Amino acid sequence: MTTVEILLLLFLIACAISVFFIKNLLNAVIVFMSYSTIMAVLWLSIESPDLAITEAAVGCGVTTLLFILTLKKINALKEEGGEEDERTF
Amino acid sequence: MSGLSEEGKKDVKKFTDWVNANSEEIPPEIVYPPKHDDHHGHGHEHKEIVIPHEETLREKMAKREHIDENFQEEWQNVMQKANDDPSSPERWYRLASSIGGALIVLVLLITVANLPRFGSPDAPAMNEVARRYLESGLQETGAVNSVAGMILDYRAFDTLGESVVLFTATVTVIFLLQQKERNHNKEDIEAVDGNYKGIRSLPAKVIVAITFPFIILYGIYIVLNGHLSPGGGFSGGAIIGAGLVLNHLVFGQEFSEKFINVNKCKKLMAGGLFVYIALKTYSILTGANGINSHIPLGKAGSIFSGGLIFPLNICVGVVVACTVFSLYSLFTDWSS
DSSP, X not given: XXXXXXXXXXXXXHHHHHHHHOOSHHHHHHHHHHHHHHHHHHHHHTTOHXXXXXXXXXXXXXXXXXXXXXXXXXXXXXXXXXOXXXXXX | OTTSOHHHHHHHHHHHHHHHHHGGGSXXXXXXXXXXXXXXXXXXXXXXXXXXXXXXXXXXXXXXHHHHHHHHHHHHHHHHHHHHOTTSHHHHHHXXXXXXXXXXXXXXXXXXXXSOOTTOTTSTTSSHHHHHHHHHHHHHHOOSSHHHHIIIIITXXXXXXXXXXXXXXXXXXXXXXXXXXXXXXXXXXXXXXXOXXXXXXXXXXXXXXXXXXXXXXXXXXXXXXXXXXXXXXXXXXXXXXXXXXXXXXXXXXXXHTTTXXXXXXXHHHHHHHHHHHHHHHHHHXXXXXXXXXXXXXXXXXXXXXXXXXXXXXXXXXXXXXXXXXXXXXXXXXXXX
């Protein structure tokens, strides 16, 4: 196991734990997305490129998108006291 | 009122007095046209329009606000109680769930610690099945990428199940959300169908304009090259779907409709699944009964090789790309 892999694993654990403790839902989704990105690199490092591609496409892309759309749908993207940013969604 | 004559003032006074005296007798709902005693006969039937009386509406609104306030107070009380009182059940639930969660984590960690070393030859995964796949996979399936050979030839029935699951999930979501839309009246539907114009940020538009063709091209490459290199229908389809979603998000509905919309998605999904089932039925019938298959395996390493894996990859890619895009379209409601 190389140093890079150990570092990535530490980041992975940090991301996984911090998702629980982040109050802002949008930030939690973004951290979850970085978890998937790290996971994709780790799949590549144990020689499963098929899984890496799928993880990158589904884990980072599609899941994050659906999460954000759901947050939008339940009006959770509005910041407290502030107005919703209309440019993004 | 000052402009009125003496007579007019008297009339207004009379009218307001009458209203005050009879306000109890005004029915809560006005029915139009008013019901007559039956002396016109049954010649024609009026459609009744029920207009709720303003007072009833106000009462209903007030009641509703009252309920909301009550609910919030109640909820805050419950939470407060849980925090203050050590013997309240809410506190025990929290404690129990923490202990339960910790136990599950412990069991999982012990299991992981007892797994055989990664890549060790004694692991149960390294049995004769895996050896067979690796040794004679290229000969039997004609696919250089042994993963594609496995999931679309040896275990193609599994992949069919996965595609059907995706298809069913999407169809269910489409059914549910359309059912909901059908109940709206016409004004609501026009609001829901509001044309999404895209985002205003210029950098996002420029970046997506540059990268969008390459994303789609890369997805198509992964789908078509699935039997030769890592990837395949599922991952390639997800990339294409994500690219289409990005396009819709940044450039708006009008531009996106030039490529694809939900109706096309439905047809493509059903078509892809049908072609998959047809091809695989042929392969199962011939392969399982020892009949000579007429589909050549091709020269290993060329693009037209691997027998049925190439078209099957395309079918899976189409189903997944359309699933991703239609799920996205159904979850968006740009009017709110």
